[in-house]
Amino acid sequence: MSKKLRISILFNEPVVSDVDIKNLIAEDGQLRRDPDALLKKAAAEKHRKSSKSAPALDLSEVGVLDEMDDIKKALDSLGYRTTIVNVNSEIFRLIDYLRADRPDVIFNLVECVENESLMEMNVAALYELLKIPYTGAGPLALGTALNKPRVKEILTYHGIRTPEYQVFRPEDRIVLKEGMTFPLIVKPSHEDGSVGISDRSIVSSAAELRRQVRAVHAEFQQPALVEQYIEGRELNVAILGAVHPRVLPVSEIDFSGLPSDMHKIVSYEAKWMHGTAAYVGTRGVCPAKLTARQEAEIRKSALAAYHLIGCRDYARVDFRLTTDGVPYVLEVNPNPDISATAGFARSARTSGLSYPETVGAIVDSALERWNQQ
Ligand SMILES: Nc1ncnc2c1ncn2[C@@H]1O[C@H](COP(=O)(O)OP(=O)(O)O)[C@@H](O)[C@H]1O
Ligand SMILES: [Mg+2]
DSSP: OTOEEEEEEEEEOOSSSSSOOOGGBBBTTTTSSSSHHHHHHHHHHHHHHSSSSSEEEOOOHHHHHHHHHHHHHHHEEEEEETEEEEEEOHHHHHHHHHHOOOOOOEEEEOOOBBBBHHHHHHHHHHHHHOOOBBBSOOOHHHHHHHHHHHHHHHHHHHTTTOOOOEETTTSSSOOOTTOOOSEEEETTOOOOOTTOOOOGGGSSSSSHHHHHHHHHHHHSOOOEEEEOOOEEEEEEEEOOOOSEEOOOOOOEETTTTTTTOSSSSHHHHHEEETTSSSTOOEEEEESSOOOOOHHHEEEEEEEEHHHTOOOSEEEEEEEEEEEEEEEEEEEEEEEEOOOTTHHHHHHHHTTTTOOOHHHHHHHHHHHHHHHHO
């Protein structure tokens, strides 16, 4: 394969409330040298302003910066010519750029436009219209995956286990259907990255349920998804490829470091708030210890879910395993986080792939699909 290919790594600059993220990215879209120092400064500022004493640093909004930096280094080491482009929610400028300086491949890290996740799919649709190869899922899969109740309908129809659920819109009466029993978990229906998930999301009474459903409506202006809470282990399955996707070793979130009064879930804090008990107490391990039968069932369900939602090149399917060892799919993540430290890269490493090989395989997969069209 020619290593002279030009790859544009496209991302959309996140909008961060009290960190001036513009400081992190130079005019030409390149990441500035030491984003950490700026982030620490921002955290100190946040801490100074806050009356609480937790000096936690929220990295959710800047996670994509680390990710693209890791990807750029990996692609550079493979000999590709790479450019990072900040879409900055300016779609006409993006179109002009793609016309004037058409890359051979787009590494698509755009997750939203003007903070609107549902716009993610429209950006992928633009690449389609311009006929430029790009990595990851197409518009339909990206849009479907953001609609969690729809994903659950599809999985259920095809006999893949997912927790029993019910959706409440703001105008609905909050009455549980038959078979829904406490404890339940209440989530926004169209978010990702553990947004809106905390210990309070798990409810054990009608009053708590009402409170949380209303909180989701008020905060996110979207239906609340109420699911049967699955006590047990949490597993992630990374899948790589499109024409011949391969399931990488199953990984597990080890919750044993969490304080005993916290629920064993990947809350927003656990995922993003560096320095909190939740963050420190959750750790990814790979491979997960499973019986051969459990592992076979999980891998099979993950691959089926990958195909049903229309994932390509790379995706991650999240599971909970009941205390009796029965796996349930929580959600399907097309274009998951592939930072060098993220779960996907850990699974790939366990399978024997270096980080650059993993990133390179995603590009190869996108090109292989493209060339077969
Ligand atoms: N039905 C459930 N049972 C147990 N834990 C759950 C359930 N749904 C979500 N969780 C916990 O909440 C986390 C985030 O939920 P998830 O549906 O994966 O949303 P996101 O798209 O934000 O990652 C999961 O990783 C898991 O720890
Ligand atoms: Mg998840």
